[in-house]
Amino acid sequence: MNSGQFTLSSTRYMELIDITPQVEKALSKANIKEGICYLFNPHTTAALTINEGADPTVRTDIIKAIKKIIPFDLNYQHLEGNSPSHVLSSFIGCSEIIFIKNTRPQLGTWQKIYFCEFDGPRTRKVHWRVTS
Amino acid sequence: MNSGQFTLSSTRYMELIDITPQVEKALSKANIKEGICYLFNPHTTAALTINEGADPTVRTDIIKAIKKIIPFDLNYQHLEGNSPSHVLSSFIGCSEIIFIKNTRPQLGTWQKIYFCEFDGPRTRKVHWRVTS
Amino acid sequence: MNSGQFTLSSTRYMELIDITPQVEKALSKANIKEGICYLFNPHTTAALTINEGADPTVRTDIIKAIKKIIPFDLNYQHLEGNSPSHVLSSFIGCSEIIFIKNTRPQLGTWQKIYFCEFDGPRTRKVHWRVTS
Numbered sequence: 156m157n158s159g160q161f162t163l164s165s166t167r168y169m170e171l172i173d174i175t176p177q178v179e180k181a182l183s184k185a186n187i188k189e190g191i192c193y194l195f196n197p198h199t200t201a202a203l204t205i206n207e208g209a210d211p212t213v214r215t216d217i218i219k220a221i222k223k224i225i226p227f228d229l230n231y232q233h234l235e236g237n238s239p240s241h242v243l244s245s246f247i248g249c250s251e252i253i254f255i256k257n258t259r260p261q262l263g264t265w266q267k268i269y270f271c272e273f274d275g276p277r278t279r280k281v282h283w284r285v286t287s
Numbered sequence: 288m289n290s291g292q293f294t295l296s297s298t299r300y301m302e303l304i305d306i307t308p309q310v311e312k313a314l315s316k317a318n319i320k321e322g323i324c325y326l327f328n329p330h331t332t333a334a335l336t337i338n339e340g341a342d343p344t345v346r347t348d349i350i351k352a353i354k355k356i357i358p359f360d361l362n363y364q365h366l367e368g369n370s371p372s373h374v375l376s377s378f379i380g381c382s383e384i385i386f387i388k389n390t391r392p393q394l395g396t397w398q399k400i401y402f403c404e405f406d407g408p409r410t411r412k413v414h415w416r417v418t419s
Numbered sequence: 420m421n422s423g424q425f426t427l428s429s430t431r432y433m434e435l436i437d438i439t440p441q442v443e444k445a446l447s448k449a450n451i452k453e454g455i456c457y458l459f460n461p462h463t464t465a466a467l468t469i470n471e472g473a474d475p476t477v478r479t480d481i482i483k484a485i486k487k488i489i490p491f492d493l494n495y496q497h498l499e500g501n502s503p504s505h506v507l508s509s510f511i512g513c514s515e516i517i518f519i520k521n522t523r524p525q526l527g528t529w530q531k532i533y534f535c536e537f538d539g540p541r542t543r544k545v546h547w548r549v550t551s
Contacts (some may be wrong), residue, residue: 158321158386186484189422191457191548193323194383197341197395204509207463212496220506223490226355232344241345242352245336249398250384252457253513254422260547263461266513269444282393284323284386286418286550289452290518322426325516329527331471358487364476373477374484377468381530382516412511414525416455418550 157185158284165275169221169240171204171214174281175260181283182258190287192253193258197282200240200274202247208267216231240274248270255285288316290416297407301353303336303346303370304402306413307392314390315414322419324392325386329414332372332406334379340399372406379403387417420448422548429539433485435468435478437491438545439524445521445547449517450468454551456517456524464504466511470518472531504538511535519549 161177182192196203197215208215221243231238251268253262260268293309314324328335339345353375363370383400386393392400402413425441446456447487460467471477485507495502515532524532536546 193386195386195393197393197398199337199345199397205513206505206509208326210497210499211503212498214442215461216493216497216502217497217506217509218503219493219495220490223493224356226352229348229351229355231348231351233342233346233348235342238345238348240326241338242349244294245338245349246510247338248380248512252384252516254457254459254461254546261459261461263463265463266461272478274422279320282386286323324516326485327516327518327525327531329525331469331477331527331529343514346434356488361480361483361487363480363483365474365480366476367474370477370480370484373470377470377481378510380512381469411507414518 160280160282162278162280163270164278165272169218169273171217173267175267178268179259180279182255185285186258187255187285187287188258190255190285192255193284194251195282196249198279199244200237201233201279202244202249202271203251204247204269204271205251205266206269207265209265237274241271292414294410294412295402295419296410297404299407300305301350302404303349305399306402307399310392310400314387317417318390319387319417319419320390322387322417324387325416326383327414328381330411332369332377333411334381334403335383336379336401336403337383338401339397340384341397369406375405424544424546426542426544427534428542429536431539433482434536435481437531438534439531442524442532446519449549450522451519451549451551452522453518454549456519457548458515459546460513462543463508464501466508466513466535467515467541468511468533468535469515469530470533473527473529501538507537
């Protein structure tokens with residue numbers, strides 16, 4: 156299998172969820188020794204990113220900074236009221252590429268892969284695809 | 288054909304232009320059933336993004352937020368006067384990857400692919416490439 | 420050889436370093452005429468971007484704007500004190516894709532590839548991989 160998807164649930168309005176274990180599982184299924192893994196978030200109020208995994212305060216600091224950077228009170232026209240979440244989705248981006256080495260993600264020492272929830276809590280999906 | 292480009296024209300200073308039809312046409316030409324489509328913006332005051340396509344106010348809200356986030360009055364040194372446009376290009380990013388399923392882009396329910404004009408109006412190009 | 424890495428040294432706290440020559444050298448080694456080059460930054464306080472290379476003030480203007488956009492004084496919890504650098508890494512992104520044409524990067528007229536140092540000076544690495 157060279158493509159698939161996994162599901163996850165967020166529990167807060169905005170949070171970074173470590174999906175490295177799910178990506179490792181996908182790579183294990185794909186069983187490709189060397190290549191590229193592509194991750195794609197099909198939602199418009201969420202994103203994917205790679206950042207530090209050692210200290211959990213980095214994740215909460217990122218959310219704290221994001222809430223400061225994005226204007227929440229701006230006479231937005233979109234009636235659903237979640238325009239800041241859409242803005243963040245475009246700023247952080249909806250895909251990631253990861254190199255595969257020995258059937259595992261070739262990340263830096265401190266890196267983990269995160270699903271960025273910007274309009275939770277919700278059930279979300281991540282699509283993956285690998286090529287050798 | 289597994290690569291090509293298409294041209295588009297922006298009509299405003301900053302706007303998001305739906306290029307999903309052009310990408311669908313490229314994938315139709317490429318005629319690859321399953322794979323990856325790579326999009327690349329060769330301009331330094333523009334970008335590519337994926338976001339909601341159902342409600343057009345999401346696009347105008349994103350532009351509104353962007354204009355609030357990026358400082359316009361900052362004693363910039365670049366004499367062309369379009370430094371905010373360059374900054375936005377790096378924040379949003381100049382490429383996108385999209386999965387191909389049944390010769391079509393495998394997007395989420397609400398997603399459309401957008402060219403982000405940050406220094407228009409101008410004539411712009413998008414490069415595409417597909418792999419199976 | 421279809422993958423590898425190169426090392427670079429930053430000399431400032433935050434700066435954009437042109438790595439186009441290193442990428443060109445990698446493509447020359449890989450000796451693939453047409454395809455995709457993937458670049459990956461394995462650090463959590465750095466990023467990769469593509470932007471203007473003709474006027475060096477664009478690079479310094481980007482850094483100037485970034486320092487204005489990201490909050491530095493926000494009661495961050497991460498004890499290392501470099502949370503703004505982590506935030507920037509997620510905003511700009513840790514990978515780039517570049518099309519290969521005639522064994523060279525197919526960039527726009529004004530584009531150069533940059534390593535973004537957000538917590539220097541440090542010694543840094545960039546991973547590359549190419550596919551045809």
